Amino acid sequence: MDPRRRIHDRAQGRLGPPKSEAGKRLVSIPATLLPDLKAHVETYAENGEHGHVFIGPKGAKLRRANFTRVWTAALKKAKLSGFHFHDLRHTGNTLAAQSGATLRNLMTRMGHSSTRAALIYQHTAIERDRAIADDLGKLAEEAMKNQDPERSGT
Numbered sequence: 001m002d003p004r005r006r007i008h009d010r011a012q013g014r015l016g017p018p019k020s021e022a023g024k025r026l027v028s029i030p031a032t033l034l035p036d037l038k039a040h041v042e043t044y045a046e047n048g049e050h051g052h053v054f055i056g057p058k059g060a061k062l063r064r065a066n067f068t069r070v071w072t073a074a075l076k077k078a079k080l081s082g083f084h085f086h087d088l089r090h091t092g093n094t095l096a097a098q099s100g101a102t103l104r105n106l107m108t109r110m111g112h113s114s115t116r117a118a119l120i121y122q123h124t125a126i127e128r129d130r131a132i133a134d135d136l137g138k139l140a141e142e143a144m145k146n147q148d149p150e151r152s153g154t
Contacts, residue, residue: 022113093118098128 018024029037046052046059056066071085093110103115112118 018111020111020113022107023111025108025111027109 041053044055046055046061052061054062054070056062056070060066062070067085075081075083089110093106096106096109101109103118107113107115107118110118
């Protein structure tokens with residue numbers, strides 16, 4: 001499928017342009033996911049260079065009504081509940097932020113034209129907050145060593 005298009009009318013499955021210019025982008029994915037993505041495309045995706053990556057069980061384009069059934073079945077098979085498809089976008093952006101991506105990186109990756117939109121998806125985790133605090137402590141210790149020769153042990 002052309003990466004510069006999106007599902008415009010989910011009820012009918014029609015394609016249209018992205019909502020904004022920022023939405024016209026290519027997004028890199030981790031190399032570790034490529035074997036799984038390749039297997040998915042070979043097994044489940046629509047044929048052809050412009051085929052859809054996700055289709056219904058009988059090969060039809062996904063629409064709102066049949067997508068909900070497919071998503072619910074996938075969650076059940078994975079023994080998960082309470083997840084919405086859009087939660088994947090939140091998770092991806094949160095993980096990208098935790099990897100050290102800047103706000104501009106996140107905006108570009110997510111196709112946002114404003115910081116407000118990008119920040120909606122940027123969540124934090126207590127583990128990341130602890131790592132930031134630890135790194136700040138190391139920087140402070142280093143700065144204090146440079147200011148006070150007694151702290152440096154020399």
